[in-house]
Amino acid sequence: MAQESHLVxxxxxxxxxxxxxxxxxxxxGYQVLTALNxxxxxxxxxxxxxxxxxxxYSMPGMHGGEVSAKMRQTKPQVPILLxxxxxxxxxxxxxxxxxxxxxxxxxxxxxxxxxxxxxxGNAPAGSDTGRESSESKPIQ
Numbered sequence: 566m567a568q569e570s571h572l573v574x575x576x577x578x579x580x581x582x583x584x585x586x587x588x589x590x591x592x593x594g595y596q597v598l599t600a601l602n603x604x605x606x607x608x609x610x611x612x613x614x615x616x617x618x619x620x621x622y623s624m625p626g627m628h629g630g631e632v633s634a635k636m637r638q639t640k641p642q643v644p645i646l647l648x649x650x651x652x653x654x655x656x657x658x659x660x661x662x663x664x665x666x667x668x669x670x671x672x673x674x675x676x677x678x679x680x681x682x683x684x685x686g687n688a689p690a691g692s693d694t695g696r697e698s699s700e701s702k703p704i705q
Contacts, residue, residue, distance in 0.1 A: 646678055648667070
């Protein structure tokens with residue numbers, strides 16, 4: 566799946582998962598910046614022309630809901646995809662992001678949803694860009 570070279574920021578405190586996600590996205594044609602915590606992620610987000618964010622929910626110090634709230638204050642137009650191992654995050658967290666998915670949904674779904682977010686970002690003003698949430702459950 567060839568992509569335009571969009572700049573994506575991935576924020577996750579788990580180094581291995583972050584590295585795997587970076588490789589996956591780069592192989593799909595994205596440019597990827599990474600951060601191991603919310604504070605570093607916010608600094609990169611403010612300094613770089615990030616076009617989308619893939620954000621983990623559960624991180625020490627500042628969880629993904631707090632990070633996304635601060636990102637919305639800085640650049641509200643940048644789409645945020647929230648990843649979590651948890652099902653059923655609080656509605657106030659889900660309302661801050663464009664898409665939510667569980668980590669169990671896998672790489673093809675992540676790529677598809679990220680592509681969809683970036684396409685919406687390129688839609689003309691006034692287009693419907695309503696936020697969605699995933700109803701998927703992890704595989705038992």
